[in-house]
Amino acid sequence: VKLTSLLSVGLGLNYTLLKSKYEALINKRYYRIKQHLHYVGVPINLYFRLVDRSNFYFYANVGGSFEKGVSASYKMSSYDAVAYNIDGDMGGIQYSGNVGFGMEYKFIPQLGIYLEPNLVYYFNSELPASIRTDQPLQVKAEIGFRFHLNNN
Numbered sequence: 229v230k231l232t233s234l235l236s237v238g239l240g241l242n243y244t245l246l247k248s249k250y251e252a253l254i255n256k257r258y259y260r261i262k263q264h265l266h267y268v269g270v271p272i273n274l275y276f277r278l279v280d281r282s283n284f285y286f287y288a289n290v291g292g293s294f295e296k297g298v299s300a301s302y303k304m305s306s307y308d309a310v311a312y313n314i315d316g317d318m319g320g321i322q323y324s325g326n327v328g329f330g331m332e333y334k335f336i337p338q339l340g341i342y343l344e345p346n347l348v349y350y351f352n353s354e355l356p357a358s359i360r361t362d363q364p365l366q367v368k369a370e371i372g373f374r375f376h377l378n379n380n
Contacts, residue, residue: 234276237272241269244269245266249262249263257306257308265299266297269293270294285333289346292323294321298318300317300318302315318356320353324348325348327346330342338377
């Protein structure tokens, strides 16, 4: 939503799937584990327009996101053929903050395609261990479609 000619705020909805493979020693048995963590989130960003050329824009952004852990699944198999599948709900919220730059091309006044590299920091949470736990500061790049609600 456009606030001024140079400033706008964005609110979105996203889905994230984190997949990982690792080995673990559990009850004196080594397992190969495949982990799938599913999240649904709401990002909120403030956008500062830097360059405005016809339908092409460059901007800086700062914001954050909160993501609800939806489900987790684990496929565990040992070297001596013992296997388990574990599926379940995942409680908790993952909070993050981000800063970055982006570019957008508007096809029509209400719809554009964007590319947005960001530096993101994931704060501690009670969610299962993942890349976000091991490396909380990450570089992330998004590409997608952006819908504009007002163009005043």
